[in-house]
Amino acid sequence: MKSYANITSRVVRILGHPNSGWSAADLDDDNALELAFRFEITDDGHQGFLLVYQSLDGRYAADxxxxxxxxxxxxxxASFGIAPSEWAMQDPSL
Structure with missing residues (x-):
């Protein structure tokens, strides 16, 4: 799959547990975990895009x-507060 954009390590706030569901947390939520995640946007093999993200410890993942x-x-x-300017963008013609 072709990679269009990635972030190799970014700390985000989440709520929940790896085996029972989790989601992004609000900035003011005192119960949130702060974990480093890797984010990547790839093609889906057709005409769409897959957003794939995983904690660097491997316990949390989603797409x-x-x-x-x-x-x-x-x-x-919207979910994690990551601005488009934070991404390492790949040349789409490659």
Missing amino acids: SWHGTLDEALALVE
């Missing part, structure tokens, strides 16, 4: 499908 690269970037910004 989601998006019709456009901008949709994937918007989800990460």
Whole structure:
């Protein structure tokens, strides 16, 4: 799969447990864990994009499908507060 954008390590706040479900946490939530995650946006083998993210300790992981690269970037910004400018973008022609 082709990689379009990635972040090799970014600390984010999450709630939940690896085996029973988890989600992004609000900044003011005192119960949140802060963990380093790796984020990558790849193609889905057709015309869409996969957003894949995993904690660096390997315990937490998720992915989601998006019709456009901008949709994937918007989800990460809304969920984790990661601005599009934080991504290492790959040349789409490669």
